[in-house]
Each structure stands twice: as C-alpha cells, then as structure tokens.
Amino acid sequence: MSVKRVTLALDAALRDQATLRVATRIAAQLDAELTALLVTSAHLQRFAGLPTATEVLIGSARSRRADPGALAADLERLMGNMTEHLGNFAREMDVAWSVARTSLEAVPESPPTDLLLVDRRAGHSPVSRAELGSLAARLVSHCQKSILVFERELAPDKPVSLLTASLTGPALEMALDFARSSGRLLALIEAPDQRSFELHDERLRKTLDAHPVLLHTEWVCEPRPRLLASTLLGHNSGMLVVDAVNTLVRREDLASLLDTLRIPVLLTR
C-alpha cells in the first residue's frame, strides 16, 4: 500500500504556519494529495452564545466580548488564511491540495483518506487538554483511521522504527513508505519468546527481501513505554510507527511517549 491521500486535521487553535508546512512536506514525501480539514467544535458555538462569553486575545492580552457572529467571522478568516498559506506551501512543494471544514463528530466520515495528520498541540475542548491536545486526543481515541501525530518536522534522514506484532498490513507498508528516504528500518518485533522473535525476524526479512531498505530488528516483550523510548533514542529514530495490533503501547501511553521522544508517532489501524 502507498499512501495516496493525506488529511490534516486542524482546529481553531492554529497559531502559526508551521503545522501547514510540516503537513505539506509529509504529503510531498509520500507523493500524496493533501486535504486540510478545519474541525470546528460544538463547544465553541455554545460558548459564543453565552451572555458571559469573553475572549482574551493572544497578541494583546485584551479581552473582548464574544458572540456567534464574531466567532463565525473569525473562523472564516482562519479558513482564508489557512487556504492562502497551504496553497503557497503546496505550490512550492508541488503537492495537490484542498481545504474543507467539518465538525469533530463528522471527521470519521469526512473525505476518504489513507492517513490522518494531527498536531499534538491541537485542541479546543475543555476536556483532557493537558496531556494531548483535545482534538488530537479525541481523534486518537475515536477515529478509526491511521493517524500521524506530530509536533515537529519529520527527520527524513533518520531511521523509521516500527513497533509491530503482525509483520504485515498497513503498519509495515507505511513504515516502508516513510523509510524510503533514509533507507533504514528498525523493526521492534513483539514476541512472547526468542524463538517466536526469530521466526518473525526471518519472515520479515523474506518479506523485505526486494525492498531497498536496511533492516535492523529487536525483540520487545515488555509493556514498558520508557524502555521502548530509550531503545528508540538509542537508534536515533526519526519516527515511530505503531501497529494497532500491538499490545505494548496503549493509546493512553501515547502522550507520555511523545513527551519523551518528541518524534512523530504514526498509529495505524
């Protein structure tokens, strides 16, 4: 499988253009189309309708009265800015692109995509803000699509790490897609014992026989995210691909893993 379509989920917390640039670069790297999706929340609409609704502005720290009309205008402006900047980046990197707007609830049904991108800092919900941006957190929790959570640029010259137990399916394929640029793949194979690991290892090597990638494998068997993090750091890994079927990294561990590694993590479905 090759990723053909990439969707970037954004929310009203979009503060700078870095997220757009990173997403465009990922799309360019994968030679995929990019859709930027502005996800609006019902919370914001309700907030704007409150008689007590007051906004404290980021630049000046001034406060102003909020209302649905002003919010709608702000979102329109945000959409306009996003369109302009994304257009610039996409033209620069020769990427096919589009923009759309939807609600959080409609994201799973929103445009078909092979990979959902989300900035880990994205969030507008009052809930679960601290650990992972709520938009990111909600998408990770509820969306049944492959999600790449990132905070910084990808490092295409560094090896890609794959945490897997299945050795087949989208996780391996996506990992190979991302490993094309560095030519190095670190497979962290989850296996109950040494023998199983060796069998998996042999199978994986056969599978990758035709791929121009340098493979290194390691056996992992304990559900210890910090140990996993130190392994990834030791191999100077630039990205982690986590197979949905693994049992070692739970979705709730993702935030602490990201905090420790500060590298993009791709969760496949």
Add this chain to the structure above:
Amino acid sequence: MHALEPDVLRTRCDERQLRFETTAEIAPLDYALGQEHALAAVEFAASIEREGYNLYAMGEPGAGKYSMIRDALTQRARADATPDDWCYINNFGDPQKPIALALPPGAAQPLRADMEALVATLRSAIPAAFSSEVYRSRLGEIEEQFSRRQEDAFAQIQAEAKRRDMAVLHTPGGFGIAPIKDGEVMGPDEFKTLDQDEQQRIQTKTDALKERLSQALLQAPERLKQKQQQIEELNREIATDAIQAPIDALRERYADCGPVLEYLAHVQTDVLAHLIEFGDHSTPQTNPLGLQQPPSPFFKRYQVNVMVEHEPGAGAPLMFLDNPSYRHLIGRIEHTAQMGTLITDFTQVKPGALHRGNGGYLIVEARKLLLEPYAWYALKRALKAGRIDIESIGELLGLTSTESLEPTPIPLRIKMILIGEPQLYYLLCAHDPEFNDLFKVAAEFEDRIDRTSEHATAYAKFIASIITKQDLLPFDRGSIAEVIEHSARLTEDAYKMALNIRRISDLLTEADHWAREDGASVVSRDHVSKAVEQQIERLSRMRKRLQEAMLRETLLIDTEGTQVGQINGLSVIRAGELDFGQPSRITATVRMGKGEVIDIQREVKLGGSIHSKGVLILSAYLGARYAPEQPLSLLASLVFEQTYALVDGDSASVAELCALLSALAELPIRQALAVTGSVNQLGKVQAIGGVNEKVEAFFDLCESRGLTGDQGALIPRANVKHLMLRHDVVDAAREDRFHLYAIDTVDEAMELLTGCVAGTPDGDGMYPADSVNGRVADRLTKYARQRRTFAAGNETGRS
C-alpha cells in the same frame, strides 16, 4: 705644411701592455672601473640613515649604472636587518579601513595559513558543536523549560477553571472562558435557566479567570524573551567552547606578537557575533536557476592579505622596478564586478614596489618614472610623508565614486635610487623644488677613462668580466687591443676609453658570434674588426645612398680640380646608433654691399642657431681683419648646396670663411681637399666633434672615385688627439694616397687650399699684394671705394 704622420691618425694599443695570451688567463675585474667617485657617492647614500638622502645616479645610457649599483649594494643589503613582513587584515569595526599588520620576517605566510586553517576548523567545529547531543539536550531543556512554564501557567488556570466548573477554550483569536456541566460547555439556553445568583457567580468566575489569563498572556512575551536570551547564552557558551582551543593555540604561537593577539581577540568576538554564518553549509547552495552558488564570501573577512614577506635573515630587499607606473609603485586597490557594481575589500589591496622594497633599496629609471602619470608625484609624497598611502588615481583626482578603501598607511623606510641621464638631473634640480630635498646625493658615473697603460690592463680585466658573465669565447691579446682602440673611437678621443658597458658588451658578443661562425676557439682582432664593420654596415643604408648620389653626381661634390668660392665642408649625420660623415659643397658669392654676409640657410630657416653664430663670427672676422678702418662694403652670401634639412653646428665655419675668402680673393680652392673646423673672431681654428666620421666620409668618396694622392682633409689641430680613424684610412695615409692636415688658423687653411701664401701685414698693416689676405683686403677696399662713389653719385643725382 706637412701632412700628419700616419701614426697619429689612429693611436694604436700597444699589445705589449697586455701581458696575457687570451682573456682566459686573466681574472675578471672585481670592481667598477673608473667609477670610484660614483660608487663612493652610492656608498655614502646607502650608509646615511637620514631623511632625504636618496640617490640620483647619473650617467649616459648603457653605462651600466644599474648593474654597478646593484653589485655595490648587494653585499650591504644582505648584511642589513631583514625588514618586517606586512599584511592587511580586516578592520571588523570599520571594514573600509583595513588595518596594516607588521610581523617578524617570515611570519606573514604562516599567519595566513593559520587563519585559513582556523576558519576551516571553526566551520566544522561550530556546526559540530551545535549538532552535538550536549547542545541539543541543553537546547531541549530550555525549550522544555519554556514550554513547561508556559503550560504550567495555563495548566494552573485550566485546573482552577476545572475546580470552578469552568473551562478554558481555544478560540481563533485567543482563549475563551465558559461554564461546563457534565464535561460539556454549557449552552446559552441552559444558562438562561439558571437563577440570577448563579449567573452572577459564573460571571464573577469568568471575570477572575479572564484576569488571570490576561496576566499569563502578558507574561508570555517576557518568557519568550528570556528563552531567547538563554538560547543566545547557550549558543555563545557552546561556540566559545568550540573556538577557544583553536584560537588559544594561535595565541600561544603568536604570544610574542602583540598586534596578532589583538587581532585574534577581534576575530573571536566577530566569530561569536556571526555564528549563524558558521552553520552547516555542507550542502551546496543553488540559486533559482539551479546553478551552484559560489562559496560564501563571508569568510574572506578572516583572511590575511600578505602584502610583503621576507625570508628571515635574508637581509634588506634590493629591488629594481622596471615599470614604475603609479600602481606598480604605490600599489593598488582592485575591484570585483558584482551585480553591475564594483566592490572591493581588504583582500583586494595589492602591494607596489615601495612595499616590496620597504626597509631596503629600490632602483628606478628616472625617465620612465617621470613619464608615468602621477608616479613621480606619488613617490615624492610617500618619501616626504614616510609612509605608503594606497589610493587609486581616480580617487586621487576625485574622478571616481566607486566604493573604495582607506587602508592604514604603512610606514616607509626606503633608500630610493633613481638612475638617469645627467640632463634629467639638472632639469629636476632646476624645475622641481622638492627634488633636492628628497634626493640629496648625486652619483656621477663616468662614461670614459684615461687610456693609460695601467688602465689598459684594468680595461682588459673589465672586458674579461663581461666575457665571463656572457659566457663568450676567450679573446686574444690582439682582439683586446682592437676593442680598446674601438673603445677610444667611441669616446671620440684617442686618449680615452669608453665605459659604456652596453656598447662594449654588444661588440664583444658580436665578435664572439663571428669567431664561432669561423669555427675559432679564440676571438681574434679580425673578429672584432668584423664586428665593428658589421655594426656600421647594418646601419649604412642612408650613408650608402648619399655616397651613391655623390658618385652619380646627383649630389655635386668635386674631389679634384679647383674652383673659386667653392669648398668641401664636412658634416655629421646621426642615424640611430651610427654617426656618419657627409661632405657638403659650400659656395660663397660676393659683391658690393653694406657689410652683410647672408647665410642662406638661416634666411630660409634651415640653419640652426649655432650655425648662424658661426656665420656671424666669420662676418666679424672679415670686418675686423680686412676693414678695420673703412666700411665693410660687402654683400656676401653663403650656402650649403643641396641640403634640404636643418644644418646646425659651427664646424663648417672655417670652410665657409675659406669659401668667402676665395670668392673675395678670386683664388680657386683645391676640391681635392675637405675642411672642417670652427673659427673664432681672430681667425683661430677650434675643435669640432665627429672628426673621425667626417674625415672617413671624404676618404670614402675619394676612394670610390680613386685616390689620387692629392686628396685629404683639413682638421683643427685641437682634434688631432681625437683621431681614431679606420685602418684603411690610416693605410692610405701611410701609402701617401690620402693626407690629413692639422691647422691652427684660417691662414694655414687658405694656404693649403689655394697654394697661395696667406700673407702677413707689414708695419702699416698692409698685406703683400699677391697673398691671399692682400687680395682680399684689396677687393674689400675696392668695394668700399665703389660704395663711396656710388653713394656720392646718388647724392648728386638727388641734388
């Protein structure tokens, strides 16, 4: 009157004086022959360490001034202290004013290499330091710390909001505060259902949280600023660690050189201020067209521009500047065209000869220097100021507005030596008031030396040294004698020898050539003679044309018979290196007049002032000698027949006077004779130049027509000592086929030319009637009488 003895026509070199068979046996001369005074002046100028004691070495071209000065100063220069090396380095504070840096001899190139190595080291060490795990982790810590502080601030607000059943939301413009219920933001409809107190409480909580949010946001820029400061401090610390060791290594190496240490301190500061330029540039940069960009010019600022370097212990420089243009002398500032603009920097400052010769000696040809625009002015300015200011001529004249530099002047301590002709020296003394202040010492190089037996031996050694230097065949004794005789001929004096190294050297080289052509292993007298003949032959086209014209009687010159009022004069024509003589027919006519002698050459402006002077002198002679007490009632005209170019000099004045006397006395002149010499108002014959060429020219003509034994030439007695005639002329004289007469007076000349006694006055001042002078006096008396009669007739007619 007797003809001169053949032996005096060419004073031969006595070969017995030369005590060797060939020059291979004699040691070359180890001193400059005949230049003791000049070299003493050179030594004086070189040894006196005072301002303005520069040297002007004067002498004729080809005298070997340069080589003698060079030889004289080489030893001294080697013993002198080796001057400092000089460099230009970037002025980090003001790049338009590069700094001149003095370094011990031999230290400039190592410093340049050290700086190049330092920059290369820094260009890898600094990116390496900034990509190290240490830096990354410390940068991460700062980022983390900042993020944490930022998030902590909001997390506290978030937590407080949560405690109060409120939520902080991200809005497109900032943050909003809303009440929550069951984990969801309360809607407006639900809010309306709350009682007034509850609504007021929510409002109060909103206001309090709003205030805290405002404060947190206000602190954000300050936190960001702090973060930036921390990052800058970290960068500085990391960079300092990276550059300290290599710069300290240089500090240790140049510990004794204060200016270099100061420079290194500036370099360190500048590197730390431009760390961004030391980023990882390992990937080639391309421009929008995909072409590779040139390497960053930024690092040129750390280059060392070596202006001048010296090998330690090599002594002072001794330089000759062949092309003393302004830029070659003072140095220049080059420019590079970039995007249509001319730009420059301290690396484009190029040294001149003053830089290279600084601390030593610089030799320049005065004529070339004076012909180069502004070079003389610039040299004087540098010598007066005692420093070298590099400035383009355009700037000097205020003609250009291109960006340029003002390099720090370099102190100048140099001994300037100008070499040139004496005339230039006298002109400079007369017309340039600064010249004598700046060139206080004059060295006068001799162009000749007395031809004594002692000097002949030294001269042979002098020749031997040229032979050795030019790797010529050995010369035998006879050939050296021939060279000495030719050397005397060059000086136009039988008792002198020429010191013109170039001409002697040319003669030796050519004699060597003819010897080799002959397959000889030693150069003989014949080879030298052939070299002389060939030198003349190569330049003889004009001479031969003129002679041919005389032989074909296009140019009318008689060499036999007699003629009244007609005489053969002799002149010299210069054709490049060759002087040759030419016989000219001079005629005179006389009639009654008012005492005028018309010089036709002067009337048509083909006579030079010296020639005119000669004619005026002979007019005065006529009047004073033959008509002291009566009006000189003569109208005479004199002309050089068939001359179409300017005639100058007074060497024909004897001939002109003789032609005039012949016309007056009506005595024919022997055309087999030619005359040269100038005359004074008392009738005495004076020396002239070019006597050898003149005699030889008449000889050649006579010989071509066939020597009769009557032919010959009259020369001033004062010129006998100058005779160094060709061998064939001497041989003809020895065989009585051609004669040379030395005359002291016009009377002697007239007697020889007319065969008539000149005549001496008696007690009454009267000359014998048949004598030359008696006939002249008689004729003039007749003219005076006629003039009186004529004048009286006119008076009668008017009355």
